[in-house]
Amino acid sequence: MSDRGPDVATSEGVSRRGFLGGLGAVGAGAALAASGGLAACSEDTSAHTSGGTTGQVLPFDGAHQAGIATPAQDRVAFAALDVTTGDPDQLAQLLDRWSASARAMTQGSPVPGAMTDQLAAPADTGEAYGLSPAKLTVTIGFGPSLFDRRFGLAARKPKALAELPPLPGDELDPAFVGGDLCIQACSDDPQVAFHAVRNLARQGTGTVVHRWMQLGFGRTSSTTSQQLTPRNLMGFKDGTRNITSDDAGLMDGHVWVGDESDQPWLRGGSFVVARRIRMLLEIWDRNMLAEQEATFGRTKLTGAPLSGHKERDVPDFTARGADGQLVIPADAHVRLASPEHNRGVRILRRGYSFTDGIDPETGSLLGGLFFLAYMKDPQQFVTLQRSLGRADALREYIRHIGSAVFACPPGTTATSSWRDHLFS
Amino acid sequence: MSDRGPDVATSEGVSRRGFLGGLGAVGAGAALAASGGLAACSEDTSAHTSGGTTGQVLPFDGAHQAGIATPAQDRVAFAALDVTTGDPDQLAQLLDRWSASARAMTQGSPVPGAMTDQLAAPADTGEAYGLSPAKLTVTIGFGPSLFDRRFGLAARKPKALAELPPLPGDELDPAFVGGDLCIQACSDDPQVAFHAVRNLARQGTGTVVHRWMQLGFGRTSSTTSQQLTPRNLMGFKDGTRNITSDDAGLMDGHVWVGDESDQPWLRGGSFVVARRIRMLLEIWDRNMLAEQEATFGRTKLTGAPLSGHKERDVPDFTARGADGQLVIPADAHVRLASPEHNRGVRILRRGYSFTDGIDPETGSLLGGLFFLAYMKDPQQFVTLQRSLGRADALREYIRHIGSAVFACPPGTTATSSWRDHLFS
Secondary structure (H helix, E strand, O other), X not given: OOOOOXXXXXXXXXXXXXXXXXXXXXXXXXXXXXXXXXXXXXOOOOHHHOOOOOOOOXXXXXXXXXXXXXXXOOEEEEEEEXXXXXXXXXXXXXXXXXXXXHHHHHOOOOOOOOOOOOOOOOOOOOOOOOOOOOOOEEEEEEOHHHHOHHHOOHXXXXXXXXXXXXXXXXXXXXXXXXXXXEEEEEEOOHHHXXXXXXXXXXXXXXXXXXXXXXXXXXXXXXXXXXXXXXXXXXXXXXXXXXXXXXXXXXXXXXXXXXXXXXXXXXXXOEXXXXXXXXXXXXXXXXXXXXXXXXXHOEOOOOXXXXXXXXXXXXXXXXXXXXXXXXXXXXXXXXXXXXXXXXXXXXXXXXXXXXXXXXXXXXXXXXXXXXXXXXXXXXXXXXXXXXXXXXXOHHHHHEEEEEEEEEEEOOOOOOOOOOOHHHHO | OOOOOHHHHHHHOOOXXXXXXXXXXXXXXXXXXXXXXXXXXXXXXXXXXXXXXXXOOOOOOOOOOOOOOOOOOOEEEEEEEEEOOOOHHHHHHHHHHHHHHHHHHHXXXXXXXXXXXXXXXXXXXXXXXXXXXXXXXXXXXXXXXXHOHHHOXXXXXXXXXXXXXXXXXXXXXXXXXXXXXXXEEEEOOHXXXXXXXXXXXXXXXXXXXXXXXXXXXOOOOOOOOOOOOOEOOOOOEOOOOOOOOXXXXXXXHHHOOOOOOOOHHHOOOEEEEEEEEEEOHHHHHOOOHHHHXXXXXXXXXXXXXXXXXXXXXXXXXXXXXXXXXXXXOOOOHHHHOOHHHOOOOOOEEOOEEEEEEEXXXXXOEEEEEEEEEEEOOOHHHHHHHHHHHHHOHHHHHEEEEEEEEEEEOOOOOOOOOOOHHHHO
């Protein structure tokens, strides 16, 4: 499952599933866990058959962090946190603990620590006991503010890491902007994703506090083909022209930080731009189909560019109809967001839909796209958003109401941790 | 799938999946839909294999509404709406339209209406095209306020339908209280559940407005056994002693409205009580295991009552330990919520976990249990909540922050609609 060494396996490698299968019925209060061991048990014999499917566990360690090139899981829980301690050692220790816990959870184990000591709070909050990790990945990022004077990290700040400039379409709610750190937990199971974020935040009590959090949903891999491009809440297929993460050339060219970075620690990492984009759904829904399709430059049902017939057809931005007009309008989203229109700039999108109920001020739906995108330099996003913001037909129907940027370090090995990137 | 007649099948029975399989590649702007017909198409040949699994489509019509006795799907989107028109005919027409649309969506079709008319807004918003209904059920309820003077319905108001009295534990946020109508959409796919609520609300433009909405998550049927009792966000199994909905005797005795009702139209229906219950998770997480288990009266990992060894063991509320103390404490949740402690009162719980990010006032997690429960008289809930509210050890860790009650009519036939219960 990963290349972690036997020493780590001794202290962390007892999987939730292994225990479920091996323990059988245990009475209340039974002392299950060896010192420092992890245990979950159930007398429900169905439990140990539940999560063991191969493919439900993704490696944690590797050259890159999981959760970036990983094909998008169905659900995301994304948290931005602020560091409240002024003590660099405390932060460093938390990063150690976080990577060990994230490694354990992604492999199907509870967070390390006592689980059945009656006189202690359980190390793991428990809501994911007996559940498969369902492809859980946990990805960390460091915000620009982490590199201020507090922790002596100014010299490690990547030049490319800065708060995003004001951009067209911004109507930012300060409650959803920024953060010293981010945690992206993706899984096919929302309870597992939430559990991961909650347990890491809990371990940070006294060191970090929540700043904002967003849940999102997207694919539905249990019922649909992985090949099907998911639809956004405007009803259009979204991501047809996205980078396919198994294209190493595109990933190296656009997503993974390389030798161009001033910070060697970041090479093999990436930057994530998070934008909470509200869709004005009631207004959108009143549009006639022709206008909806002209806005995107695509056919709604098939996803084909208006110049083509199939979803994967490459848009022909020069095609003109019998009336001499551009088939894909000059202000169509697919045109203005295209690499052809942006000097080749591309990003790896990893967005999810969200809905947070009703806007109390207007009574309208509060939902849209929780846009996550990975790139080797946040300027890629700035370039695209400026291009879109000037003329994009879609801007009439969306508002950017949250924003943050983080530098995501490269991956870990079995004997390294998220601490090492900053404090080695 | 249902007992709807061939006339209905002609106008609505063309399934999304049938179209996906049958149409193949279609160019932009092709006129797909016959007048009044429904169409979705895709050139992606994987699509028509995606949603066709038998068991993904549940019947809409029946003696009872689906979504009550139906085994709980993984996700819920629950909306409370207020009627803004004063015209009873407009409300009646909307109820007709809603039941036709709900019937279509649950059977895997878009909402009835034109989908490819370039000069019209598509009848369906589109984000569920190509997705399986994933066991979608859509359930309607009528709030006490619907029976005021506006629509001449006062004589149809069930005596048992009234706003809940103030209850112990109430810290209600007016933004999450009440509603003239409710729509409960449950599906294994959150995008499908959201799509259903959104499209019905959209059809009601000018007749109804949103009051509040809640998304919830629960089981994870794609990765776990259906037999596994889900855990709440406190990490405990939740629902072990719930009514099993295939027990007709319990359902008739506690859930379905019978001849005791003063309103014949409601017989075969039920009442739903919705409570948005915040869990003070950070406080809970600091508790030692012994106190957590004493609070529930159950073992955390196995779910067994403290008096027993297995989850399904019947709690022994009289058992005492060697120290003479009750094994299940006097204030344990499992005791105070039990039928044994409440003169046999039982309800059918259908709750989901929720999390709505961070409470901006405190910086703590805003999440907990979106409690939905069905019963033949809301007084059953009042009885239980008063019992719990006085002494329940759990009350220290929860707050009821939203509340509503609705009367849910019985089921429809292929030729009847939700209108008939009120306006026949």
